Amino acid sequence: MTLGAPSLVLAAIALAAASGLPSLALRRRRSAPRRGPWVQRLSTSLLVLACAAGCVGALASILEPASPSIVLPWKAVGDSLVGLDPLSAFFLLPVFFVGALSSIYALGYWPQAKHPRTSARLQVFFGLLVAGMALLLVARQALAFLIGWEAMALSAFFLISAEDAREENRRAGLVYMVATHVGTLALFGLFALWRASTGSFALRAPALPLGLGAMNGIFLLALLGFGLKAGMMPLHFWLPGAHAAAPSHVSAMLSGVVLKMGIYGLLRMLFLLPSSPAAWGWIILALGAASGLLGVVFALAQHDIKRLLAYHSVENIGIILMGLGLALLGRSSGRKELFVLGLAGCLLHVWNHSLFKSLLFLGAGSAVRATGTRAMDRMGGLAKAMPWTSAFFLVGAAAICGLPPLNGFVSELLIYLGMFNGLATGAAGAAMAAVAAPILAMIGALALACFVKASGAAFLGVPRSPEAARAKESPAVMLVPMAALAVTCALIGIAPWLLPPLLDSVIAGLGSGPSLGSVPSLGSLAPLAYVGAASTAIFALAALLALTLARSGRRARTVMTWDCGYAAPTARMQYTASSFARGIVGMFAWVLRAPKEPKRLEGAFPEPASLHGEADDAVLDRVLLPAFRGLGRLSRWSHRFQQGLAQQYVLYILIALALLSLTLIPYDRILALLAVN
């Protein structure tokens, strides 16, 4: 093989970064309206080509881990800029796969003809986003990593604020910008500390063991910097607004892939260190459980379909972190099974979430494009107008809830197995399993309730608004990417026995520390063949049922929901998303600060009552914004010291002089005199 996998990936990065240039060149030409669509297709095909090359390179290096790493000389900062190990390759695959599909989807969702002002910007920054993420994944050196990180973060900002004519989008972009810069600041601290304690910026395992203080510092800074990007629970505040504001294919990319870069960074840094205190595992497990549970609870209280999906990202990041926490616990206690199962669950859920979450965002985008609103309570009945979109959305919803024949089930099963494995490790492990496993189960159940609400309100029933009634199915260029994602979701669910070769190579790369030695294969720990057989059986049964129903020739009657005998029912009398979620939202009123319960309707002529079930964000709206407003008031108070009045400044000079001359007073002599007296 003359063309090594790393050089293929590097070529893919360069091509992806350059893919937006044709659109940029076109921007101000007069021929833009005529040539625009073709230029957009050219840009997209360049990006898809880059992604295909990248996928091939990444897959090759997972299956053949001994691929050579490229040393790019950069005198100023040291050597070994780029390398490709199974962990990088594992994260590269979703970047390129979802990147390619989302950019194809954009041809239909954000066509040049309809958005002449912003489509060039989206093309350029979408390519840069993909290139930035791929660069940070192959970087083996802190500065190269940060370059990729910032390229990703800044192009994500321009993508999020694409529709900057609207106030709420500008605000979301600003909140994102502040959050990502705080994260980058933490990363600067992290790498400075890394350099100070290991002696180089190179991201490879340190030769000498680090002190506990430096290790804890690295852990906390990594948790802050990467946790902000990943959207871990108290740091998730930028996420719902940004995901809702961005165009849907960008939301798919953000939620499916960009968040995972935080997880990648956490994995990379934590497993560079040869060992870790048990407390780290507990902290990550607890944070994961909190993110998972609170994420799904907040999702239940949302009305905006994209905000709902964004909160589900928080939930799934929580599940991924729970897997990571198990793996860290396994490593610090030397239990290989726990390590392998936890890490496999974490990694597989990274893939799965990037597949089904981007599928859901693309489906939601299709519905949003057809109805012109993101409010689920104004959609309704889309299943009849948009059968393909609703079918793909349903597949994504079933996958994210962890239902058996699809991929979400496999990764959650691995995490469950890890927890039950921990049960055997003694009192601490048993306590962990006893708390964490029910929480994971509860997350699954609540997610199911939430997606029954979402797909029920948006796709079932009859249209709730005139726009929903006029909805039309999206073009094929948008449906094909969704179909590809749905098929991949199903493939992982039906044939999970394909995974151990891929995952084993990544896990072996991470677990080859002194504390674990060689780790067992995933295939020997999890009954993936049985899972695959059961899933296939479920699929076969479902197909059989569908076929029988179709051949029986019964047609469904079109009627309203049961109307209690009322003579003139309207579409507005259907269950809304709020009313469906009301019971569960009420249970979690302590954290949601949900609206007041409506008055009971009593008597023959009851007074009007209303229910509105949307919750604000716990961190952004209740903690950060009040805090910053307080800071603003404090700053206004300090304005009185800086009024631009020359007289005032002269007074300051005089005060400074007086204070300086105070140092001339011979205090010691005065004290001595006092002492004598």
Added chain:
Amino acid sequence: MTDLINALLVVILVLNLFALGTSRIQSVIRIVAVQGALLGLVTLLMHERWTVPVALSAVAAVLIKAIVIPAVMVRSLRAAEIKREVEPFIGFLPSIILGAVATAAALLFTRSLATGAVAAAPSLIIPASIATVLVGFIILISRFKAISQVLGYLVLENGIYIFGMLLIEAIPLVVEMGMLLDLFVGVFVISIITNHINQAFSSMDTRRLVSLKE
């Protein structure tokens, strides 16, 4: 000789208080002019032998501080058509009291200062210098008319000039001339600016300049 210098310095201190207490700007200009003339005299008296450089320095000080600068300022005062400082930030009587307190503090403060190197100098030089600087500050802080600000700046400079006499052997003539030139150019520029402020804001109140802040 020392007694004579001290007597002149006392006159300068009294003129300081007088400058604080009067609202007529023309009077303040005259006071500053008289201060400048006295300073030239003190320079001559400080030297035991009169050489050409010393005479030049003294004449230049008198010429610039007592004649040229006051003339420029009186001209710009006429052009601006104002006579008095109205409603200063600190009233006239309180500023006299403040000036007196500052003078007393300067006298007390100097006693605790280690001045071994210049023990031969007349005893009032350092307190007079510090007191004049403080009075200059008070004028700068409490007056709002642009031209009063210039006057405060001049008084401040006089204080620094008095201090410079201690080092009269050490400071070369060129530096001294440079200082005087700086002062002159500064006053010249500010007088022009004063006219422009007057035209732009139809007032000489420097508080109006706050609107230029951002």
